[in-house]
Amino acid sequence: MKADHFEQQKLLDLAAEDVALTQLAHRRRTLPEAAAVEAAEEAERALSGDVVRAETEVRDLGREVKRLESDVETVRQREIKDQRQMDSGSVSPKELTNLQHELDSLKRRQSDLEDQELELMERLEVAEAALKSAQEGLEKAKADLERAVQLRDDALADIADGTSKHEAARAEVAAGISEALLTLYDRVRKQTGTSGAAPLRHRACQGCRIELYGNELAAARNADPHEVLRCENCSRILVRTAESGL
Structure with missing residues (x-):
C-alpha cells in the first residue's frame, strides 16, 4: 500500500x-480518587453500624435503668406502707413481727436493686460516651466522604474535558x-x-x-x-x- x-x-x-x-x-478506570470514595463509603458504613449498635445499647440500658427505678420505687412504697402500719400501734405482736421481717426483707431488696441500678447507670454512662464518640466519628466520615466525592468528581470532570479536547483534535487530524x-x-x-x-x-x-x-x-x-x-x-x-x- x-x-x-x-x-x-x-x-x-x-x-x-x-x-x-x-x-x-x-486514568478513569484506575482513578485513585474513585478508590478513595469507595474507602470513605466503607468507613461511613462501618461507623454507621457502630452508631446503630451504640444507640441500641444506650436504649436497652436506659430501659433497664427505668425498670429498676420503678422496682425500687415499688419496694420503697411498700416499706412506707409497712412502717406506717407498725407505727400505727393497731397491729398485734405477731403481725408486728411479720411486718418487721417483711420490712427487713424489703430493705435488703431495695439495697440489691439500688446496687444493680448503680451498676447499670455506670454502664449507661460508658455506653453514652461510646455513642457520642461513634457519632462524632460518623460525622467526620461523612465529611471525609463528601470531600472524596468532590475530588473524584473534579478528576472525572478533568478527564472528560481532556477527552473532549483530544477527540476534537483527533477528528481534525483524521x-x-x-x-x-x-x-x-x-x-x-x-x-x-x-x-x-x-x-x-x-x-x-x-x-x-x-x-x-x-x-x-x-x-x-x-x-x-x-x-x-x-x-x-x-x-x-x-x-x-x-x-x-x-
Missing part, C-alpha cells in the same frame, strides 16, 4: 491523540488523512489497543521499541518514500522521519 509521505506524517499526530485518549481512559490509510490505521489501532502508527527512530519502532535488523531494515531503507511500512513485531505503521537512521 502507498500513501503520500507527508500524509503518513499526520499519522503521528493521530497516534499522539490516540495515546492521550488511551491514557485518559486508563479529516486530513485518506480513507484507505485511515482505515488501515484504525484496524491496527484496534489490534494494539493504543495507536496504529509509530515513528521509526534510530532504526527502532517506537511503538514496541524493537529495532529493525537484516531484511526488515534493508526493506525499510530501500522502500519508496510513499510506501506504507509495517512493523513486523507489533504491526504498527512505521512512519519514517529524519531520525529514522536509515
